[in-house]
Amino acid sequence: MNLETIPDKHSLPDAGGHFGPYGGCYVPETLMTCLKELEEAYTKAKKDPEFNQELQRELKEYAGRPTGLYYARNMSEQLGGARIYLKREDLLHTGAHKINNVLGQVLLAKRLGKQRIIAETGAGQHGVATATVCAKFGLDCVIYMGAVDMERQSLNVFRMRLCGAEVIGVETGQKTLKDAVNEAMRDWVSSSRNTHYILGSALGAHPFPMIVRDMHRVIGAEIREQMQALAGRNPDEIVACVGGGSNAIGAFWEFLDHPEVRLVGVEAGGEGIEPGRHAARFEGGKMGVFQGCRTYILQNFDGQIDPTHSVSAGLDYAAIGPEHAFYRDQGRIDYAYATDSDALEGFKMLCRTEGILPALESSHAIAYALKRAPQMRKDQILVINLSGRGDKDVQQVQRVLDKMGETPA
């Protein structure tokens, strides 16, 4: 994919970073200078053939692109409906789509002459991808992570440290992802002269939702090309899980102006749609402003952020990317949710039928496919964006299955 040659066919966001009523730039004035500088640098880089060539080279040689589009024959036949294809983002270096964005933003930081990188991380996946790429490019790397998350994800903390990153535990608030974002922002306000902040999803203040989306557009661009080669046409439906929304918007973007392709985002239904028990922002959320942008947020009557829950840490966040809110209003993208137990069913199914261990995040998209594929005709094609691999989740899956008395013997 070349950012230079792909037309900005939807011309969103607008100059102020808005996707209709969503998005924008709700940050303290002190941050506006860095955000403006980043936007200008990105606008220039996007048109620079050298930047595009370097990005393409790194995506190929370091990250492992293009990823395959794999026909899941056993799963398709068992479900007895649509032909199911998996977009194998799980095969990328570090095990998920996140490295697409990190590589792009590190190259951007290099152009800006910034020697220090900071990032937030929840479960640690974005932190690991960031620490990894910083090691490769010899950049100083500081990862902010909630103290509670550090304990839950100690292996990822160790991985980041092996790559030379400093991991700072955040002791404020609930000591989880949103608190880590706050701390990273605080750092950036005072360090932006030599520091670039790599946000991990299609969220936050403009220009982040746009940059992160663009870095993942390669997923959909490849799906389109591969599907043409395999079937000579576009798929009928594409499904992806939605945390902040980066893997989903990356897989969908290429098809937004192809109305024959149905696009479905799957949120985390957790233990059901009760306040505090899920992370399905379109089910239980309202419009509001949170951590830099206007979007759908899980919040209480007073505007305080609700606690969230999901079996998959990567989907466990109170806000959804603003571009998703826009396309939901437009009716262009449909949204569904899968509960924790639906996701576990998806996880088990893919292991058994195809010998592929999906991330628990991606398992939400699989759970949707289990219900949807049998409703589709055998000549129809359903693509699941397999955002990551499940090695990181096997212990948790084992704990949950043990509890349900369902551990495979």
Ligand SMILES: *Cc1c(COP(=O)(O)O)cnc(C)c1O
């Ligand atoms: C982080 C993560 C997600 C959720 O993030 P999005 O920005 O919504 O894509 C999904 N899948 C995997 C494997 C992840 O690591």
